[in-house]
Amino acid sequence: GQQVMQIPQYQHVQEGEDFTTYCNSSTTLSNIQWYKQRPGGHPVFLIQLVKSGEVKKQKRLTFQFGEAKKNSSLHITATQTTDVGTYFCADNTDKLIFGTGTRLQVFP
Amino acid sequence: NAGVTQTPKFQVLKTGQSMTLQCAQDMNHNSMYWYRQDPGMGLRLIYYSASEGTTDKGEVPNGYNVSRLNKREFSLRLESAAPSQTSVYFCASSEAGLPSTEAFFGQGTRLTVV
Numbered sequence: 360g361q362q363v364m365q366i367p368q369y370q371h372v373q374e375g376e377d378f379t380t381y382c383n384s385s386t387t388l389s390n391i392q393w394y395k396q397r398p399g400g401h402p403v404f405l406i407q408l409v410k411s412g413e414v415k416k417q418k419r420l421t422f423q424f425g426e427a428k429k430n431s432s433l434h435i436t437a438t439q440t441t442d443v444g445t446y447f448c449a450d451n452t453d454k455l456i457f458g459t460g461t462r463l464q465v466f467p
Numbered sequence: 468n469a470g471v472t473q474t475p476k477f478q479v480l481k482t483g484q485s486m487t488l489q490c491a492q493d494m495n496h497n498s499m500y501w502y503r504q505d506p507g508m509g510l511r512l513i514y515y516s517a518s519e520g521t522t523d524k525g526e527v528p529n530g531y532n533v534s535r536l537n538k539r540e541f542s543l544r545l546e547s548a549a550p551s552q553t554s555v556y557f558c559a560s561s562e563a564g565l566p567s568t569e570a571f572f573g574q575g576t577r578l579t580v581v
Binding site: 390402404456460462 | 507
């Protein structure tokens with residue numbers, strides 16, 4: 360069955376430091392999505408990647424899709440306290456299956 | 468535009484009781500989903516519906532049933548609640564097809580089974 364693993368599970372950073380979360384699939388993905396969930400909130404869509412090797416940027420966030428379409432990453436440059444939350448990747452190949460998530464804590 | 472609306476927001480059940488979680492979307496989406504989220508864990512797919520009249524099992528369907536009543540509504544039923552079903556339940560909807568199939572989530576239902 361589909362399995363999407365994310366690492367790390369938790370990350371604590373000082374404000375201004377960079378942060379990266381990695382998403383790995385056991386199968387080839389047709390496309391991958393990223394979501395952010397603030398504490399106590401619901402997941403909110405960030406971006407979708409479709410093409411092999413695709414790189415997309417949203418301000419301080421950089422999303423990458425692996426060449427083999429089996430992995431993806433989200434990198435945040437110079438974290439801010441507003442970046443706090445859990446970041447999920449999601450496999451949208453067949454039905455929307457979420458990764459295990461990375462919880463980011465940012466200390467001022 | 469309300470988006471995805473879930474009711475109720477909070478619920479406490481006794482073991483063995485039944486209940487139905489309601490979900491409605493006003494975006495004319497074909498696909499709808501039910502997830503559960505346990506503390507410190509990710510979202511696990513319970514059931515989904517690719518279109519009106521169709522439903523399919525997700526990762527953790529045991530103990531649940533669903534009904535896609537019409538294009539707008541997708542309900543989740545617990546026939547005999549168990550403490551292991553204590554969780555936060557999220558409903559989501561999306562439109563099939565590229566370029567973007569982003570899912571929109573409801574606010575969640577916090578269910579406690581005692």
